[in-house]
Structures are given as structure tokens and as C-alpha cells.
Amino acid sequence: MSKPMAPDLTAGPIFALNELGVRTPWRGTGAARRIHEGLAGNRPEERITLMVNPAASDGKVLALYESWGYAAVNEVQPKPGRTAARGNDPEVRGLNIQAGPGSSVGPACPS
Incomplete structure (x- = not known):
């Protein structure tokens, strides 16, 4: 990480989404x-995190x-001495945050 993570972002249980993809026709x-909402909805954790390549x-x-509803919380930089492009950056979303504008899904974790 390019900077230390805030303690409130790393405290408590967090649901980590490793990878999500759909084939071209879908x-x-x-x-x-x-x-995504099927996996994230009604979970006991307060936050969900994933890594995303900002250039993808x-x-x-x-x-x-x-x-x-995700927000960037840090950046991952290449290891010192390597010239590779930046890697995946962490994004976090609170599970009680409403899904983004235009959503037909509603809250990520309905109350």
C-alpha cells in the first residue's frame, strides 16, 4: 500500500470480494x-472490500x-526497482450504504 490504512477500515470483520466477472454475452x-448484490446483501459485516485495477x-x-458505492481507500504501487504498471487498488463500500445512482437493486443490505 502506498500509505497506512486507517484503523477504522481494518477493524472488525470485512467481506472481501476476490473476483467477479461475467462473460461477454451477459x-x-x-x-x-x-x-454482486446477491453476494453482498444481508451480510453481517459492516464493509465489503475489493481490489480493482484503475486502468482496466x-x-x-x-x-x-x-x-x-465503492470508494478508493489506497493505492498499490509496484515493488521498488520494478517498472511494472500500478497494480490493483483497494476499494471499500459500507454494506449499509445505498447502491449507486440509477440502481434498481436498492440498498446493499436492506434494513
């Missing part, structure tokens, strides 16, 4: 959103997650 249909699909993947 992209743009809302399938990824429905899968020219930033479209990052924009998608941010429209779902």
Missing part, C-alpha cells in the same frame, strides 16, 4: 450487479464499482 445486462477497460471497471 455484459451490460445487469448480471454482474445482481450477482480504460477505467470503466473502476467507474462501475464506484457507481455501486
